Amino acid sequence: MSENTPVYDYVVIGGGTAGSVIASRLTENPDVTVAVIEGGPSDVGRDDVLTLRRWMGLLGGELDYDYPTTEQPRGNSHIRHSRARVLGGCSSHNTLIAFKPLPSDWDEWEAAGARGWGAVPMEAYYARLLNNIVPVDAKDRNAIARDFVDAAHQALGVPRIEGFNREPFTEGAGFFDLAYHPEDNKRSSASVAYLHPVMDERPNLTILLETWAHRLELDGTRARGVHVRRADGEELLVRARREVVLCAGAVDSPRLLLHSGIGPKADLDALGIPVVHDLPGVGENLLDHPESVIVWETEGPIPENSAMDSDAGLFVRRDPAHPGPDLMFHFYQIPFTDNPERLGYERPPHGVSMTPNIPKPRSRGRLYLTSADPAVKPALDFRYFTDEDDHDGRTLVDGIRIAREIARTEPLAGWLRREVAPGPHLTGDEELSEYARKVAHTVYHPAGTCRMGDASDELAVVDPRLRVRGLDGLRIADASVFPTMPAVNPMIGVLMVGEKAVDLLGGEA
Numbered sequence: 087m088s089e090n091t092p093v094y095d096y097v098v099i100g101g102g103t104a105g106s107v108i109a110s111r112l113t114e115n116p117d118v119t120v121a122v123i124e125g126g127p128s129d130v131g132r133d134d135v136l137t138l139r140r141w142m143g144l145l146g147g148e149l150d151y152d153y154p155t156t157e158q159p160r161g162n163s164h165i166r167h168s169r170a171r172v173l174g175g176c177s178s179h180n181t182l183i184a185f186k187p188l189p190s191d192w193d194e195w196e197a198a199g200a201r202g203w204g205a206v207p208m209e210a211y212y213a214r215l216l217n218n219i220v221p222v223d224a225k226d227r228n229a230i231a232r233d234f235v236d237a238a239h240q241a242l243g244v245p246r247i248e249g250f251n252r253e254p255f256t257e258g259a260g261f262f263d264l265a266y267h268p269e270d271n272k273r274s275s276a277s278v279a280y281l282h283p284v285m286d287e288r289p290n291l292t293i294l295l296e297t298w299a300h301r302l303e304l305d306g307t308r309a310r311g312v313h314v315r316r317a318d319g320e321e322l323l324v325r326a327r328r329e330v331v332l333c334a335g336a337v338d339s340p341r342l343l344l345h346s347g348i349g350p351k352a353d354l355d356a357l358g359i360p361v362v363h364d365l366p367g368v369g370e371n372l373l374d375h376p377e378s379v380i381v382w383e384t385e386g387p388i389p390e391n392s393a394m395d396s397d398a399g400l401f402v403r404r405d406p407a408h409p410g411p412d413l414m415f416h417f418y419q420i421p422f423t424d425n426p427e428r429l430g431y432e433r434p435p436h437g438v439s440m441t442p443n444i445p446k447p448r449s450r451g452r453l454y455l456t457s458a459d460p461a462v463k464p465a466l467d468f469r470y471f472t473d474e475d476d477h478d479g480r481t482l483v484d485g486i487r488i489a490r491e492i493a494r495t496e497p498l499a500g501w502l503r504r505e506v507a508p509g510p511h512l513t514g515d516e517e518l519s520e521y522a523r524k525v526a527h528t529v530y531h532p533a534g535t536c537r538m539g540d541a542s543d544e545l546a547v548v549d550p551r552l553r554v555r556g557l558d559g560l561r562i563a564d565a566s567v568f569p570t571m572p573a574v575n576p577m578i579g580v581l582m583v584g585e586k587a588v589d590l591l592g593g594e595a
């Protein structure tokens with residue numbers, strides 16, 4: 087260990103989506119010092135990262151931690167979870183679809199024990215976001231995506247929505263809002279919106295790039311800092327005078343807790359990791375938004391223009407008693423056959439896809455370590471499609487049927503030559519379910535592994551003030567604290583967690 091142990095007021099672990107917000111906001115006060123420990127490099131000047139439409143090129147590359155899933159007996163065992171290793175985190179990798187969580191999503195959190203996180207108080211945090219959130223620009227609206235929206239409206243009677251964030255909705259089709267700059271297709275990620283304007287100007291903000299946090303430093307039950315390894319191999323203890331804020335995301339936040347001896351005692355004992363604090367919920371409640379895919383060949387090439395190749399979507403509410411949408415679709419202007427090809431399907435020369443997605447999945451997974459070596463990736467067992475009533479599997483089957491209805495409807499029908507996958511011969515519930523589950527993919531929304539809850543929730547990891555239960559000086563703020571999954575894409579929810587975390591930290595400083 088180096089003699090050099092720098093001290094800051096706050097140590098933020100992970101300069102990702104939530105971490106960028108927190109580091110930027112805390113250092114607005116020139117008297118507060120913050121160190122950000124970020125495993126990846128900077129995104130500044132990197133066109134491959136900053137250009138939204140290049141997002142697919144990042145998957146599986148040098149900026150991707152790329153986590154496998156465990157065997158999924160009822161799902162697709164080949165799913166890989168991209169997690170970004172770069173400043174801005176997954177907001178530097180993702181498609182930047184920007185949905186304010188629905189009021190019913192926040193109210194569900196409040197009901198789950200997250201006191202103070204209901205829809206009414208959370209509204210103010212959306213208003214604070216610095217990201218440029220705008221509807222897909224007119225020049226990026228592809229003709230076939232427009233016709234998908236019209237066909238969905240015709241076939242299902244759902245409203246056409248212009249601006250999904252304007253008011254709460256239960257169903258509707260339209261172009262998404264995105265966090266981007268349409269004039270040059272540049273990201274308005276967390277790093278671009280929160281860190282780039284200030285990172286060279288604030289002496290009180292230190293960003294340690296290419297630096298990996300591998301163990302928290304605890305003094306009894308108080309977090310004092312974190313042990314990190316720099317790119318050149320140097321080991322360093324970075325100390326926090328006030329608090330350590332863990333923002334490493336839904337995979338790496340529980341992973342770091344577990345390697346620090348904070349987690350289910352029996353599991354830690356079995357791996358020989360000394361138990362510092364028995365916290366049974368760490369790694370439990372692993373959530374995701376899985377989806378399946380239906381692919382059509384088009385009559386010929388489709389126009390090229392797009393923001394990021396999946397610019398429009400659809401929400402459906404099958405059950406009128408449900409508080410929000412219970413089925414969602416992304417519309418991809420590409421034939422997305424990566425998973426169907428494994429079952430023998432071919433990629434057509436030109437095509438489009440609809441992807442039925444489960445807004446409120448009921449299956450719950452689990453993240454756990456398989457080794458005491460911090461370099462070994464954790465195991466992610468999503469237990470896809472294992473809920474008792476098969477709500478999740480049935481949602482995909484309904485989705486395929488609804489997608490076919492839309493595909494039969496003009497103005498979309500005239501574009502489509504044939505259904506490639508699963509193919510019109512597959513019509514029965516069982517066979518559709520089997521296909522839908524085996525070709526399922528993720529839209530990369532893992533969450534919930536350090537869930538927030540009240541004192542009665544034995545599996546809660548943080549309290550409603552984001553403090554790790556039973557410890558001092560340690561909070562978590564990222565997608566891992568989600569008690570339940572929002573019905574919509576989660577990034578805006580994560581940014582809002584970041585904004586609220588700043589209030590909670592400030593309130594106690």
Ligand SMILES: Cc1cc2nc3c(=O)[nH]c(=O)nc-3n(C[C@H](O)[C@H](O)[C@H](O)COP(=O)(O)OP(=O)(O)OC[C@H]3O[C@@H](n4cnc5c(N)ncnc54)[C@H](O)[C@@H]3O)c2cc1C
Binds near residue numbers: 102125532578
């Ligand atoms: C390909 C893809 C597409 C997506 N599309 C959308 C979308 O369109 N809309 C949407 O709402 N959501 C989308 N998501 C999900 C969304 O991006 C994430 O839910 C959200 O960004 C997670 O934020 P976070 O702060 O929890 O974690 P992250 O943003 O992942 O931040 C974690 C940060 O911590 C760093 N880190 C991790 N461990 C360590 C460690 N031990 N030491 C140091 N640093 C560490 C990482 O390098 C990273 O920068 C997508 C995700 C992906 C990957």
